[in-house]
Amino acid sequence: METARETFRSFGFAPIDTPTLEHLDVLTGKGSEETDRQLYSFTDNGGRPVGMRFDLTVPLARFAAQHIGTLGTPFKRYHIAPVWRGENPQAGRYREFYQCDFDTIGTESVLADIEAVTVIDSLLKAIGIDAFTISINNRVILSGLLESLGLADKTTAILRSLDKLGKIGLEKTAAEMVSAANITADQANQVLRLAELKSETESAGASGIFDRLPEIVNHNATAVAGIDRLREIYEGAIASGVSPDRLNIDVSIARGLDYYTGVIFETTLDELPSIGSICSGGRYDNLAGLYTKQHLPGIGASLGLDRLLAALETLDKLSTTNKPCPVMILYFDADHRDDYLKLATNLRRGGIGTEVYPEPKKLGQQLKYADASGFKYAIVAGGNEWQRGVVQVKNLAEKSSDEVAYRHDSADALITRLLA
Amino acid sequence: METARETFRSFGFAPIDTPTLEHLDVLTGKGSEETDRQLYSFTDNGGRPVGMRFDLTVPLARFAAQHIGTLGTPFKRYHIAPVWRGENPQAGRYREFYQCDFDTIGTESVLADIEAVTVIDSLLKAIGIDAFTISINNRVILSGLLESLGLADKTTAILRSLDKLGKIGLEKTAAEMVSAANITADQANQVLRLAELKSETESAGASGIFDRLPEIVNHNATAVAGIDRLREIYEGAIASGVSPDRLNIDVSIARGLDYYTGVIFETTLDELPSIGSICSGGRYDNLAGLYTKQHLPGIGASLGLDRLLAALETLDKLSTTNKPCPVMILYFDADHRDDYLKLATNLRRGGIGTEVYPEPKKLGQQLKYADASGFKYAIVAGGNEWQRGVVQVKNLAEKSSDEVAYRHDSADALITRLLA
Numbered sequence: 137m138e139t140a141r142e143t144f145r146s147f148g149f150a151p152i153d154t155p156t157l158e159h160l161d162v163l164t165g166k167g168s169e170e171t172d173r174q175l176y177s178f179t180d181n182g183g184r185p186v187g188m189r190f191d192l193t194v195p196l197a198r199f200a201a202q203h204i205g206t207l208g209t210p211f212k213r214y215h216i217a218p219v220w221r222g223e224n225p226q227a228g229r230y231r232e233f234y235q236c237d238f239d240t241i242g243t244e245s246v247l248a249d250i251e252a253v254t255v256i257d258s259l260l261k262a263i264g265i266d267a268f269t270i271s272i273n274n275r276v277i278l279s280g281l282l283e284s285l286g287l288a289d290k291t292t293a294i295l296r297s298l299d300k301l302g303k304i305g306l307e308k309t310a311a312e313m314v315s316a317a318n319i320t321a322d323q324a325n326q327v328l329r330l331a332e333l334k335s336e337t338e339s340a341g342a343s344g345i346f347d348r349l350p351e352i353v354n355h356n357a358t359a360v361a362g363i364d365r366l367r368e369i370y371e372g373a374i375a376s377g378v379s380p381d382r383l384n385i386d387v388s389i390a391r392g393l394d395y396y397t398g399v400i401f402e403t404t405l406d407e408l409p410s411i412g413s414i415c416s417g418g419r420y421d422n423l424a425g426l427y428t429k430q431h432l433p434g435i436g437a438s439l440g441l442d443r444l445l446a447a448l449e450t451l452d453k454l455s456t457t458n459k460p461c462p463v464m465i466l467y468f469d470a471d472h473r474d475d476y477l478k479l480a481t482n483l484r485r486g487g488i489g490t491e492v493y494p495e496p497k498k499l500g501q502q503l504k505y506a507d508a509s510g511f512k513y514a515i516v517a518g519g520n521e522w523q524r525g526v527v528q529v530k531n532l533a534e535k536s537s538d539e540v541a542y543r544h545d546s547a548d549a550l551i552t553r554l555l556a
Numbered sequence: 557m558e559t560a561r562e563t564f565r566s567f568g569f570a571p572i573d574t575p576t577l578e579h580l581d582v583l584t585g586k587g588s589e590e591t592d593r594q595l596y597s598f599t600d601n602g603g604r605p606v607g608m609r610f611d612l613t614v615p616l617a618r619f620a621a622q623h624i625g626t627l628g629t630p631f632k633r634y635h636i637a638p639v640w641r642g643e644n645p646q647a648g649r650y651r652e653f654y655q656c657d658f659d660t661i662g663t664e665s666v667l668a669d670i671e672a673v674t675v676i677d678s679l680l681k682a683i684g685i686d687a688f689t690i691s692i693n694n695r696v697i698l699s700g701l702l703e704s705l706g707l708a709d710k711t712t713a714i715l716r717s718l719d720k721l722g723k724i725g726l727e728k729t730a731a732e733m734v735s736a737a738n739i740t741a742d743q744a745n746q747v748l749r750l751a752e753l754k755s756e757t758e759s760a761g762a763s764g765i766f767d768r769l770p771e772i773v774n775h776n777a778t779a780v781a782g783i784d785r786l787r788e789i790y791e792g793a794i795a796s797g798v799s800p801d802r803l804n805i806d807v808s809i810a811r812g813l814d815y816y817t818g819v820i821f822e823t824t825l826d827e828l829p830s831i832g833s834i835c836s837g838g839r840y841d842n843l844a845g846l847y848t849k850q851h852l853p854g855i856g857a858s859l860g861l862d863r864l865l866a867a868l869e870t871l872d873k874l875s876t877t878n879k880p881c882p883v884m885i886l887y888f889d890a891d892h893r894d895d896y897l898k899l900a901t902n903l904r905r906g907g908i909g910t911e912v913y914p915e916p917k918k919l920g921q922q923l924k925y926a927d928a929s930g931f932k933y934a935i936v937a938g939g940n941e942w943q944r945g946v947v948q949v950k951n952l953a954e955k956s957s958d959e960v961a962y963r964h965d966s967a968d969a970l971i972t973r974l975l976a
Binding site: 150208210218231474489 | 667678797880881897900904925
């Protein structure tokens with residue numbers, strides 16, 4: 137979270153927070169049938185129907201619609217907070233989970249789309265992940281294709297079927313499209329040519345895809361504009377320093393949520409693609425329109441922290457954290473309790489985090505706790521040491537110990553020793 | 557929040573998080589009649605009665621009871637997160653509000669009590685507040701007094717009346733005690749001698765209170781032990797560096813929550829006492845006993861972030877935040893979009909947070925945004941500058957501007973200039 141905050145800030149995103157509970161009608165019908173079904177909702181003590189947010193984007197759109205007059209545009213914010221979906225928990229999928237979102241509200245500029253790719257790339261690298269792939273698509277391409285096939289009114293149903301492609305494969309997706317969207321097998325196959333494009337053009341890479349696409353979308357003007365924009369995003373991201381190896385143009389990805397209107401992103405870990413996308417998002421130019429008459433285009437993405445943690449755990453890349461402070465003072469001699477407390481205060485004032493063991497238990501037990509907790513140093517001082525104006529500093533990893541001068545009014549030598 | 561995290565860590569507290577929703581029976585009957593009534597509860601999609609946490613202490617006790625075997629003791633954690641109470645919102649009091657808690661689980665040692673006072677003191681000073689008072693009491697003193705009056709079974713009702721003392725005054729509290737706890741006026745007055753003690757002994761300060769107390773509690777052994785412990789906490793806090801001016805022994809404070817069993821704290825801002833306690837807590841040695849057979853004593857306190865913010869706003873001490881990054885690049889020349897993006901990436905790699913204005917709007921409009929957002933520098937470069945290998949750096953506060961050498965492959969001069 138700390139790393140995400142730093143990355144977001146370095147791009148000019150500021151933190152905001154919105155309430156957990158929204159009026160129910162703010163949340164329903166915004167995500168998908170699935171998010172509606174999974175919503176935690178109830179009637180509050182004042183008789184108002186309310187729901188717990190299922191993502192951070194819908195509340196952001198509501199918030200922006202309400203406050204954009206004072207906020208001004210472009211409004212760039214990040215938001216790291218839990219969201220709730222009543223689904224069946226599985227590895228990396230929980231009913232309460234953290235999202236880590238950044239969004240830019242108030243501009244349709246392709247620069248914001250490019251920046252979103254750059255933020256995802258910077259964020260994952262800052263977290264320490266090297267092998268990942270950002271898949272990019274533009275929903276406008278599919279819309280144009282459907283327009284050319286006379287299927288514009290069936291977009292939602294077709295998108296939902298298409299979203300299952302990665303899980304159930306081409307054939308089943310085609311069958312589902314035919315039955316769910318009530319289209320012909322031939323129409324379904326035309327749509328699915330978008331998915332086949334990838335393997336066809338693999339050797340030619342992204343530029344091969346961009347060259348072949350206009351024909352596949354029947355040269356529909358909407359789709360062609362979408363292809364041009366996707367190419368601009370791809371090239372802009374590379375100009376911004378994103379490695380082309382990490383970018384994947386995939387015109388078949390759909391994203392489950394209904395509110396996306398333009399570019400969409402998914403990010404997978406190359407070593408564990410099966411866990412699904414760990415950072416997803418896209419452009420949603422009409423979402424705030426549900427709450428305001430002002431046109432408030434938006435673009436952003438969300439890092440799924442819990443899924444990422446589950447993945448890093450599986451890959452054995454999750455470092456266990458140590459105690460948040462380096463020094464523990466042993467409570468050795470009950471008569472010197474106030475001395476231990478003063479010593480701790482002096483070390484903290486010197487910038488060294490310090491814990492005092494709370495009870496004068498046996499030294500062995502205290503040292504066992506110090507070892508297990510991952511402190512770097514343990515400080516031991518009994519009556520003899522206090523009298524002589526010294527303390528014992530034990531380096532717990534190196535199992536070494538030395539005596540350092542210390543009095544309450546001259547703590548510098550000890551502080552220097554501990555900072556070394 | 558950042559400051560709180562740093563302070564907590566410097567005492568050895570590690571962060572944890574618990575779920576927002578708990579099984580309803582974990583939450584009910586733990587706080588007070590009021591928290592029960594204010595609870596947000598409902599039946600989830602799986603038919604389970606659940607509730608949203610009303611504080612962070614009850615979930616901590618449940619969590620510790622469940623996991624203490626693997627956690628070990630002392631278990632020191634902090635937790636910064638929202639809680640929910642369906643009450644009537646007012647200044648600094650919201651239905652959703654942030655608590656900022658630290659707790660030590662697994663020790664009855666007075667050292668942990670002393671440390672809690674020290675943490676509160678350090679935290680407020682680190683936030684930049686100078687004039688505050690930490691009021692300290694030990695509930696055992698009242699328990700002993702009630703024992704000596706034969707009123708031990710009426711403790712909860714008497715505590716709840718006593719908790720209103722600050723709001724409704726002595727006389728009304730006495731009347732309420734008589735009716736709510738069904739005790740005699742004489743008994744109520746004996747209890748309320750605890751509150752009168754303060755003004756009686758004002759000139760003698762804390763030691764005057766400690767000297768007078770044994771007589772007021774009828775030399776009851778339980779109460780006297782409680783007085784001794786309170787004195788130890790008071791003296792230990794001073795030894796730890798807390799100024800005696802900031803400590804207030806007040807044996808009449810009760811705290812609304814039922815679960816406290818020992819020392820209790822309240823913290824008020826000297827310049828705005830009317831907003832109430834901004835940091836409260838105490839010892840709760842039996843709370844986890846509701847969820848486990850193991851004895852798990854606990855002590856901690858909670859900073860009420862929203863109330864503190866409301867107070868700082870009232871006192872005009874809340875600094876407005878600026879943009880989280882210092883540099884904005886103007887999108888001056890549409891032909892050079894990729895150059896602006898590259899420049900931003902280079903500055904970020906040099907450790908300088910940089911935002912690119914997303915659209916090639918009029919310079920005046922972009923500069924207005926830069927000013928309003930509080931950026932420190934704006935960078936302007938058109939075709940001419942790019943050709944000459946320079947950019948214009950505008951210092952927005954000083955309204956000055958100078959030309960600095962920059963090419964994508966040699967960004968050092970510009971980075972040095974911006975870090976100066």
